[in-house]
Amino acid sequence: AVTSPALKAAYHFRPPNNWINDPNGPLYYKGYYHLFYQYNPKDAVWGNIVWAHSVSKDLINWIALKPAIEPSKPFDQYGCWSGSATILLDGTPAILYTGIIAKNDTDPNNILWTQVQNVAYPKNLSDPFLEEWDKPDYNPVIPIGPGVNGTAFRDPTTAWYSPEDKHWRVVVGSKWDLKGQALLYRSKDFKKWVKASHTLHATRGTGMWECPDFYPVSVKGLLGLDTSVKGKGVKHVLKVSLDLDRYEYYTIGTYDITRDRYTPDGTSKDNKHGLRYDYGNFYASKTFYDPEKKRRILWGWANETDTVPEDKNKRWAGVQLIPRTVWLDPSGKQLLQWPVEELNSLRGKQVSVTSKKVKPGDHLEVGGIQTAQADVEVTFDVSSLSNAEPFDPKYMYDAQAFCKIKGADVKGGVGPFGLYVLATADLQEKTAVFFRVFKSEDKHVVLMCNDPTQSTLAPSLAENKYKPTFAGYVDVDLTKSSSISLKTLLDHSVVESFGAGGKTVISSRVYPTLAQGDNARLFIFNNGAVDIKVTKLDAWELKKPLMNIGA
Ligand code: DQQ
Secondary structure, three states, X not given: OOOOHHHOOOOOEOOOOEEEEEEEEEEEEOOEEEEEEEEEOOOOOOOOOEEEEEEEOOOOOEEEEEEEEOOOOOOOOOOEEEEEEEEOOOOOEEEEEEEEEEOOOOXXXXXXXXXXXXXXXXXXXXXXXXXXXXXXXXXXXXXXOOOOOOOOEEOOOOOEEEOOOOEEEEEEEEEEOOEEEEEEEEEOOOOOEEEOOOOOEEEOOOOOEEEEEEEEEEOOOOOEOOOOOOOOOEEEEEEXXXXXXXXXXXXXXXXXXXXXXXXXXXXXXXXXXXXXXXOOOOEEEEEEEEOOOOEEEEEEEEOOOOOHHHHHHHOEEOEEOOOXXXXXXXXXXXXXXXXXXXXXXXXXXXXXXEEEEEOOOOEEEOOOOOOOEEEEEEEEEEOOHHHOEEOOHXXXXXXXXXXXXXXXXXXXXXXXXXXEEEEOOOXXXXXXXXXXXXXXXXXXXXXXXXXXXXXXXXXXXXXXXXOOOEEEEEOOOOOOOOXXXXXXXXXXXXXXXXEOOOOEEEEEEOOOOOOOHHHOEEEEEEOOOOOEEEEEEEEEEEOOOOEOOOO
16 A cells, blocks of 8 residues: 555665654754754644754764754744755854744635744754753744735745855845845844845845755866855856745856845746756755765655655654755756765675666566665667657757657657556556657757656545656757666655756655555666667666664
8 A cells, every 4th residue: 555664765864753844944063964954743744833842963874863853932833844954154053044933814825824944053052962941031023024925925035144244144035925035134243133235136026935044066076166256257046935836946057246136047048947956845945054075965855746645554654865065067058956975885786787778669587686665877879860759849948748648558769668667567657767859950958858657556546646657858968978877766655867967857745655665676668669788787776774763
């Protein structure tokens, strides 16, 4: 059944039970990574929200601590919602979070609750676990001011510092009618914040900007930058989570510090609102700078796509996806993402396939290891591009709709080819992760899809909305190099896939009823009209880390 304990994610971050949503305030302090997250201590549905808290030395093994921030004061009595951590100039971590000061019981969607921004500090700076947090009585530090919509006013970012004017700056997500806004505040002391007369950035027609994130990326190389870095050789990224469509969008652009405004580059706006970190189930994400390994790390939340009664029954809901290192693609047009290298420490038994031809209509099993909890890396070589299906540019704007029509079983020219994961031996149940190559006037167009339409036989998930197809385009030029790679992380009910070295990422949640545990199989498939070669495939069983036991 969907509620089987065998579907519980083993190495993706989660508490043993109950509901989790947004990652909050990730930070590194005295040898430990800290992750806070929105958590309902009482149930597997959203509500009673506190900041739960875990620490780790490697981002993979987690120790659960008691909740760091809970409703207790007038400035947060109805909830402690999302926010971020900032490391102050003297090394002190500070958290800015949203406190709910008034509830509206007539509103079932919790969208009319009144919000303010609060600060919290560790009580004991010599404790590497930062277990105790103090919420000063001078909170809220950012009350609702004139011209601010107090029911759409939340999720402060990590603050950044300008030595030029000795001010901290922070952004709070908001909207005015349907105009999404990144409200900008400045402070000398992290206590008294003054609203700038203009926004850092705003866009008409998007609705509320939840969980904004604003950070610098280096124009060259993989190294991350501390949030306050700006100037030459640096671009900025602004990401927002849109509550209307439940997806996130980012743009790459220029931060003009004298005008205190962000302007997105035209090149990173191929979609209606920007690009996506992840074309699947991924929301309310947040990055932080890891000074230990000099990288920027992205955390994102994946909700369940089963039903609420099933979540209540199984008593858990939500995971954080594997933290990813993010950096700018050399083209400057998009970000690249890759699971943090520490994940490799979980690798166990391995199987490999080399130089294997997969003929049109064929599928072949990769046996010898269990693959319900595994890491699969494969490189495909596509030979005959002339067979690619023609591409109608009118579809370019909606990869997801396109992939719904051109699913894994719809025969093509070059592709669909890829992996069947969490599949039964007879393929009654299977989730397909694949590529499909199209021919257009100038360049070949590569589509990457996650097709879960046959992922489960569960009657409760028969409807399409519980098995959403996800897809994105992959910006590669197959005429220059005919090979394309895919990495897929499998964790019982989580499928997290990285196309072309992290150019396009798709995560999804699936609930096989039979393809569980040792019955979950892995196949390579080709439903195109030309041969595909697997240059190399490596698959590893992944061990179970220490995961918040006893929380
Ligand atoms: N979740 C939090 C809000 C945020 C939303 C509440 C995004 O602060 O806007 O749990 O998922």
